[in-house]
Amino acid sequence: MGAERAGRRRPLVRRIALLSCGGVLLSACASMPSSGEPEPVDASPNKPKVRVFAAPPKDDAQPGEIIDGFLETLTGDDPDFSIARKYLTADAAKDWDPDSSTTILADGPKAGPQKPEQGQGQDSQSRTYQLTGTRVATLDADHAYRPELEAPDYAEAIQLVKEGKKGNEQWRIASPPQGVVLGEPDFQRLYKPVDKYYYASGDSRGDEANPPSDPLVADPVYVRGDPDPQLTDVVEELLAGPTNWLDTVVSSRFPSGTALRKGTKELTPDDQKHLRVPLNKKADDIGQDRCKEMAAQIYFTLNNLTAPSGIDQVELLRSDGASSLCVLGRSEAQTFAPDAAAKPKSQYFVDKKHRLVQISKGAEEPTAVPGALGEGKQELRSAAVSRNEKWGAGVSGDGRSLFIGALIDKTQSEKTQVTSTAEKEGDRLTAPSWDGRGDLWVADADPKKPRLLWLAKGQGEPVEVGFDRPLGKDGIGRVKAVRVAADGVRIALLIEKDGRTTLNVGRIERGSKGGVPQLTVAELRPAAPKMEEVTAVSWAGGSRLLLVGRAVEGVQQMRFVQSDGSLLPDEPTLPGLADVTAVSAAEAPDLPLVARSETDGIVRLVDGEDWKPVDKDGTAPVYPG
Template sequence: MPDSGGAGPVDPPPQGDSQVRVFGVPPRDGAPPAEIVEGFLEALTSDEADYAMARKYLTEEASERWSPGSSTTVLADGPNRDPDRTSNDRDGGGFTYALTGRKIATINEERAYESDEAPYAETLHLTKQKSKDGEEWRIEDLPEGVVLGESDFKRIYLSVNKYYFASRSSSDGASAGQSPLVADPVYLRKRIDPVTQSVKSLLEGPTDWLDPVVSSRFPTGTALKKGTKSLSPDDQNRLKVPLNRKADGIRQDRCVSMAAQLFFTLQDLTSTGIEEIELQRSNGSRLCALDADQADGVAPHHTAGTLSFQYFVDDKGQLVRMPRNGDDVEPVSGPFGAGEQEFRTAAVSRAEDRAAGVSNDGKSLFVGSLLAGGALEQTKVRSKAKKEEDRLTAPSWDGRGDLWVADQDPENPRLLWLPEGEGSPLEVKVAGLGEGRIKSVRVSADGARIALLVEDDDTVSLKVGRVEREGTPDDPVVDVRELRLAAPQMEEVTAMSWAGGSRLVVAGKEAGGVQQLRYVQSDGSVSLGPTLPGLTGATEIAASEDDRLPLVAHSEDGIVRLAQGANWRTVVKEGSAPVYPG
C-alpha cells in the first residue's frame, strides 16, 4: 500500500458488470432454520441452469411444485429477513421466516421486464424432513418464482432484443413497402447459454405488450429440433439452427425473413458477432442461409447507419445541418434554409428528403422539401393556445414517412398524425393518458412505438406506448395503447430521444437529485450502456438508432456534441432543437 502521494477521485465500475460467478453450496447437516433460509437465498443467485443446489433446501414436494422460471422479483433493498415476523409454529413442528423489501420490477414468464414499485412481504415456511441421519430443516412453502436484489439481478441477467416484423394493416395501402424489424426486449440469464435461450425465446413469439403490432415469419409451433440442447457459432461465426417439422415446407423468401429475425437477435450476443445464419429442416438439410450483407437488405430500418447529417435550428430560425463527424455548419437546401419562414423546432424525414417545422410562435406546422427549388406548405395543423409554450411540440417522422406532433393547448391537448405528412391531421387517442398533457413526441424508426414526455400534476415523466393502426387508407384509425413508464427512477424528465432498437437517452433528475443523462430501456429498466458525462442545463437531446454516431444536445453552452469515448464539445454557441432524421 502506498504511504505517500496525492489522492484523486476514481470512477466506479458500471453496476452489474462484475465477472464474479456464484455457486451455491448444499445445506450443512443439522443446519438451523435461519441457515437454511440464508443458503437458499444465496443459491438463487448462482449460475446454475436448473437451480439444482437451491432445490436441496426444499422438501421433495416443494421442489416438485416450485417453478423458478415463472417469474423473477427484483428488489431494490433485499430480500431482507424480518425478525419481527419470524416465529415457531405453535405445535413446534414448523418455522415461519419472513422476507421483506421494496419491489422495483418483475420478470414475467415471457422474460419481459415490468416496472412494479410496491412493498414486498412474503414468507418461507420450514418443516423437519426425515433424512438418513435423522431430521433436517427444509423449506416446504415458498413464494412463486425467484427473488433477487437489484445488484444480483444486474449481475445475473442480460437484456436481449428479439426482433419481429412490424405488422401491416389495411390502412397502410398497397405501396407501404417492406416491414421494418421491431425490437422486443427480454431478460435472459447471461451465463446460461444466452444464444440458445435467445433462439428459443424468439421462436416462442413476441411478448404480450408488443404482440398486437408485430408478427413473426416463423410458422406457429416452430421450435428447435427435438434433442437440440445447445447452439453455438463455429470458428467462422456461422450458426446452424435445426428446426422442427413445422418449418420444413416454407418458401425461400419467408425463410430468409426468419433468418433475418434470428440474425439481428443474436448479433450482439457473441464477442465477434454472427456472420451467417443457416436454418435447417428437421431432417438436417439446409433450408436457407443469410449473411450480414443480405440481412441489411431484408431489414433496412434496423439501424440508421446511412444517415448523412445532424440538424438543428440556428439563431435566425433556419434549419442547418452538419456532417456526421464534422463541425461545418451550413443551411439545408430548399425552403427550410432559405429564410422565408422562421422555425423554433424542426424534424427531418428518415430519407433526409423532407422536413417539417413549427413556426416561431408555435401556432403552425409546415412541411417542405429539402431539395433546392422545393416549396414550403403550411399544413392544416393549428394551435389556438394563448401562451407560446402551450402550443405545438417539435414534430417527429416515423420510418413509414408519417408525421406526428402534439398540441399542448390546455383547453384542447391532442396528439396528431399526418399520413405521409400531408392532408388533414388525424387526432390519435392515447389510452391511459388521463389528465396528462404531452410535452414531447418521438416515434421509433419502425413506427410501432412512440415515446412521450407527459406532464401530470406538475411532474414530467417518460412513457412509451404501442402504436396500433387499423381502418383503410381512406379512413385510417391510429391509437396509442398501453403506456408504460420508461424512466421510473426519474422524477422529472427534461428531454429524450430514441437511441437504439429499444433504448432511449434521457435528461432528467431523480427525487432530490441534480440533472443527469442516462440510457434507459423502453421497458422501464436501466440500460447498462456507457456512462454519460454530465451536461449543464440540457433542454433538448438527439440520438441516432446507430450508436456509433455522436449525441447532440442543446445546453447552456449552446449546441454540443458527444462522440464515443470523448467529452461534450461545443459546436456553436447559438442554436436550438438539435435532431437526427426522425
Template sequence: MGADREGGARRRPGRAVAYAACGAVLLTGCASMPDSGDLRGVESTPRQDTQVRVFAMPPREDASSSEIVSGFLEALTSDDPDYETASKYLTEEASRRWQPKLSTTVLANGPGAEAEHVGGREESDSLTYTLTGTRVATVDAQQSYAPASGDYSESMHLVRDKRSRQWRIDVPPRGVVMGESDFQRNYMSVDKYYFASNITLGTSPHTAAVADPVYVRRNVDPMTQMVRSLLKGPTRWLNPVVRSSFPTGTALDKTVDSLTPDDRNILTVPLNDKAARVGPAKCDEMAAQLLFTLQNLTPTVDEIVLEAGGRQLCALDEFQAKAVAVRGSVERAGYLYFLDDEHRLVRLAAAANDAEPDPVPGALGEGERELRSVAVSRDEDMAAGIGLDGKNLYVGALVSGGPLGEPELTSGGKTAEERLSAPSWDAQGDLWVADRDPRDPRLLLLKEGVGDPLVVKTPPGLEGRIESVKVAADGVRIALVVKKGDKSSLLIGRIERSEDQKAGERSAVSVHELRSATPEWEEVTAMSWAGDSRLVVVGREKGGVQTMRYVQVDGSTPEGSAPAALSGVKEITASEDARLPLVGYSEDGIVRLPSGTQWQKVVTDGTAPVYPG
C-alpha cells in the same frame, strides 16, 4: 440473547463456488453460516466480475432452519442453470411444484428473513419465515422487465422431517427473489427481433425489424436462451403490433442442448419439424430474426444456417439480412439538422466534423419563415417546422426553390408553450405532433405530412398533457413526455393502426399501454431515441439535479456509462445508429459528443438540433 433460537437468517457471499476462466476456485473470504443468532437482513452478494460463474452449495447435514433459508436464497443468485441446488433445500413435493422461471422479483437489497414461531414454541418441527424488502422490478415468465415499487412481503414455510430430522422448505416463495446487485450480476438485457405487422416503410426494404428487450441470465448459455426466447414469440406488450416468421410451435430440435458458432462465426440452428416445410423467403426472414437477435448479444455470429427435417433450409449472412428487413440502429443519417441564429433550417454532414452548416434546400432553409423547432423525414426528402410563436406547422420538400404554402396545422393555445410541440416523422412518412392547447390537448397525425390531421386515440387513463413526441424508427413505438402539475415523465406507448371497413375512410391510429421509462424521475426536459430499444433523457430524479442518462424502453437502466456531463442542456438528439455522435443544445450552443471523447462545440448560435425522424 436468543443464542439457542433458530429465528434470524443471515446470508454471506461465501456460500458459493466460483469457476473463473483459469479454473475452479473456492471464493476467498468465505464465512460459515451461523446456526443461531439475532435477526439479520439477507444481504445482497457484492457485485462479482462477470467472467466469474457462481454455484451455490447444497445444504449440509443437520443444517439449522436459518441456514436452510439463507442457503436457499443464496442458491437463487447462483449460475445453476435449472436451480437444481436450490431445489435441494426443498422437500421432494415442493421441489416438484416449484416454478423458479415463473418470475423474478428484484428488491433494493437482499430479502430480509424473520422466523415466526408457532404458538411461541421454538422447538417446533414447523416454522414460517417472512421475507421482506422494497420492490425495484419484476421479470415475468416471458423474461420481460417491469419497474415495481412498494413493500415486498412473502411467507416461506419450513418443516423438519420426522425420520431424518433435516429441515427443508415445503412452501417456497413464488419464483425467484434477489437483491438488485445480484440481479445486475446475474442478468443482462438483450433485444430479440420481430417484424412490424402493420408498417410499410417508405424506403426499401419494406419490412421493419422491431426490438423486443428481455432479460436473460448472463452466465447460463445466453445464446441458447435467446434462441429459445425468440422462438417462443414476442412479449405480451409488443405482440399486438409484430409478427414472427417462425411457424407456430417451432422450437429447437430435441437433440439440441446448447448452441455455439463454429470457428468461422457460422451458427447452425437445428429446428423441429414444424419448420421443415417453410419456403426460401420465409426461411430468410427466420434467419434474419435470429441474426439480428444474436448480433445484439455477441459479435461472434456472422451467419445463420437453419436446419429441419434432416436437411439445410437456408443460410443468411449480415449482407443478405439487410435485404430482408431494416433496423433503425444500422440506418445511418446523412445529415444533422438544426436552426441557425436567424431561425432557418441548416445542416451538417452527420458523420463529418465540419463546423460550417449549409442552409437546407427549399423554403424552410432558403425562405423567410422563422422557426422554433423542426423535424426531417427519415428519407431526408421532407421537413416540418413549427413557427417561432409555436402556432403554425409548416411542411416543405427539401428541394431548391421548393415553395412553402399555408400552414398545415394551427393551434389555438394562448402562448408558445401551450401550442404545438416539436414534430416527429415516423417510418411511413407520416408526421406526428402534439397540440398542447389546455382547452383541447390532442395528439395528431398528418398523413405524409399534409392534409387534415387525424386525432390519435390515447389511453383513457392518460393523465396530464403531452409535451413532446418522438416516434421510433420501427414505427410501432412512440415516446411521449407527459406533464402533470410540476412533474413530467417519459412514457412509451404502442402504436396500433386499423383500417375502417367503409370504403374511402381513413385508418384509425391509437396509442396503447403507456408505460414509464423513467419511474424514478421527477422531471424530463428532453429526450431522443438512441437505439432500437434505448433512449437518451435529460431531466431530474426526485430531489436531484439535472442529469443526462440512457434508459431502456422497459424502464430499466442499460449497462455502460452515462453520457459525459453537460451543463444547461435544453435539447438533445441522437440517432438510433450508435456510430453517430450525441448532439445537444446547451448554454454553449450546439455541441456534440463523439464516441470516447468529451463534448465539442459545433456552433455558438444555433438551436433545435435533430437527426432525421
C-alpha cells in the same frame, strides 16, 4: 435461537472472484467469507468478475440456514435451479416454477420468523418465516421488466416442515416464494438485457426504404446468464414469441410451434462466424423468402450478444439437423435492418436565422437545407427530418403552425392543417417526429385541449390519436414531447401532469373505420421511473433511449436507459454538460450525440472525446426521425 434467525444471511454458496490472467483461472483471488452480509458486487470493467457457486443444504441444517441457503442459490450458478429445489420438500420441488416471475428487491430479501398472530404458530415440525424488502421491479412470465411504482413493499410468508425418514428428518421449505426473489445487484449480475426482434403487423414502410418485409421491432427481455446468456437460451426466448405488451402489434415469421431441434444443447458460431440453427419439423417446408425473414429475426436478436465480432451468417437447418433451409449473410441481413436509415447523411438544427440547417459528414460548418425550410422566410423554432432525408417539417416561431417542405429542391413549404390555439407559446405545438413509415407526428400541449396528431406522409387532414385513457389534467396529462421509434410501433412521450414531466413509452395500435385510419397509444409504461423530471429524450437504437433529466433532489444528468424502464450498470458515463434543453442520438451507436445547451449552444459528442461546440446560437438539434 441464533441458528434459526434467517435475518442474518449466512453465505452457504461460494462467491469467488474470477480473473483471467494469461488464460489461467485464478479462483484463489478472493477468500470465502464465513459470516456477515454479502457485499455488493462491483461489476465495472476493471474489477474482478464475481460468480456465485450454489451449494446444497447441509445435513441437520436449521430452518434459518435452509432459508438462507435457498435464497443464496437463487443468486448462484444454478441455471436449471436443480440445487435450489434440494431446499424444498418433494411436493414443493415439483410445483415451484422459477420462470413464473422474478422479483427484484432493492437490497435483497430479508427473512425473519413470522409472528404467531400473523400466521401459523411455531411448533417442532413446522416454522413460518416472512420475506420482506422494497420491490424495485418484476420480470413477468415473458421475462419482460416491469418497474414497481405503486406497491414497493414486498412481504411473502414461507413455511418450513420436517421431511424424511424417521430419525433422519430434515427441515425443508414447503411453500417457497413465487418465482425467484433476489436483490438488484444480483439481478444486474445474473440477468442480461436482450432485444428480441419481431415484425410489425399489418403495415409496410412504403417508399421510405422499400425493405422486403414489415419493419423489425425490438422487444426487450432479460435472460439469465452468468457471465452471459447461452445463445441457445436466447433463441428459445425468441421462438417462444413476443411479450404480451407487444403481441397485438407484432408477429413472428416462425410457424406456430417452431422450436429448436430436440437435443440441441449449445448454439455457437464457428471460426468463420457462421451460426447453424437446427429447427423442428414445424419449419421443414417453409419457402426461401419466409426462411430468410426468420433468419433475420435470429441475426438481429443475437448480433449484439456476440459483439464485438458479431455473426457473419445464419443458416437455418431442417429437423434432420443437416439439410439447409436457407442462409442469410451479413450484407443481406441489412435489408431487414430495424432502421434502414440508421446511417443518416447529416445532423440538423435550427440556426439563429430560424432556418433548418444541416452538417453533412466531414463538414465543419452548417449549411441551409435545400428548399423553403432552409430559406428562413418562415421562422422555425423546432424541426424534424424524415428518415430518408427527403422531407422536413417545422413548427413556426410562435408555436402555432406546422409546416412541411421537401429537402431536395426549391419547392415552397406548405402549411399543414395542424394549428394550436393555446394562449401561451410554451403550451402550443411540440417538435414533430417522423416514423419509419414516412408519417409525421406532433402534439398540441394546449392545457384546455391536449392532443396527439398523426399525418399520413406528413400531409392531408391530421388524425387525432386516441389513448386507452383520456389526456388532460384529470387523465394521463398533456404531451410535451414526441419521439416515435423507427418501427412506427413504439412511441416515447414526455407527459406533464401535476407539474411533473415524466418519460413514458407506449405501443401504437393501428386500424381503420370507414376507410379512415384510427391510431391508439396503448399501455403507457414509465421508462425512467427513478427520474423525478425528464426534459428531453431521443431514441438511440433498439430499445435504448437517451434522456436528459433529474433524479429526486439531484442535479441534471444525461444518460441512456432501456425503454422498459430498466437501467444498465455498464452504460457509459457521459461527460457533463450544463443546462441541456434538447438532445438527439442516431440509431447507429457510432455516430456522435448532438445536444443543445443554454450556455454552449449546439454541441457534439464523439465517443471517447468531450463535447465540442458547433453553433453558439443554434437550437433544436435532430437526427432524421
